[in-house]
Amino acid sequence: MDKKMEYWDIYDRNKNKTGRIMQRNDWCLQDGEYHLTVLGVIRRTDGKFLITRRVMTKSWAPGWWEVSGGGVQAGETSLEAVMREVKEETGLDVSEADGGFLFDYHRENPGEGDNYFVDVYRFDLDFDEADVHIQEEETLEYKIADLDEIKAYAGQGIFLHYDSIRRAFEEDA
Numbered sequence: 001m002d003k004k005m006e007y008w009d010i011y012d013r014n015k016n017k018t019g020r021i022m023q024r025n026d027w028c029l030q031d032g033e034y035h036l037t038v039l040g041v042i043r044r045t046d047g048k049f050l051i052t053r054r055v056m057t058k059s060w061a062p063g064w065w066e067v068s069g070g071g072v073q074a075g076e077t078s079l080e081a082v083m084r085e086v087k088e089e090t091g092l093d094v095s096e097a098d099g100g101f102l103f104d105y106h107r108e109n110p111g112e113g114d115n116y117f118v119d120v121y122r123f124d125l126d127f128d129e130a131d132v133h134i135q136e137e138e139t140l141e142y143k144i145a146d147l148d149e150i151k152a153y154a155g156q157g158i159f160l161h162y163d164s165i166r167r168a169f170e171e172d173a
Contacts, residue, residue, distance in 0.1 A: 027113035039069035091133030097123035
């Protein structure tokens with residue numbers, strides 16, 4: 001495979017790999033086919049969360065707040081992907097952190113070729129702000145936020161996926 005291109009496995013409606021792959025963002029999926037993405041919620045030991053703000057050059061949801069995440073590359077596990085994405089986007093290593101997989105959900109976008117599963121993880125990690133090194137091509141800034149701040153962003157409609165992942169912030173697991 002071309003090293004510059006990113007490829008994703010294609011999954012069936014039961015979240016089983018089909019043996020086929022797609023090029024990243026090549027929205028060619030048929031109804032009943034999915035790609036897999038991950039989100040990693042990072043909770044600090046004081047109960048606050050690491051959130052990042054998308055750069056303004058993003059074509060979708062520029063300037064919105066979010067948690068680390070992205071597509072699972074072909075041949076990669078969900079856990080490997082979330083650890084890679086968190087490391088790339090924040091500089092934090094969650095491989096030894098407490099926590100892990102919480103739940104998943106899926107989205108159907110009939111006729112758009114972009115159906116996906118999302119595996120949601122939460123990691124509990126003791127870190128200082130000096131440990132955070134954001135990926136500047138993707139991230140404008142970061143914040144250590146409490147639940148009320150995150151809910152306020154969600155209420156303003158500027159926190160990605162909040163309604164789908166709110167349990168990862170609100171539940172004590």
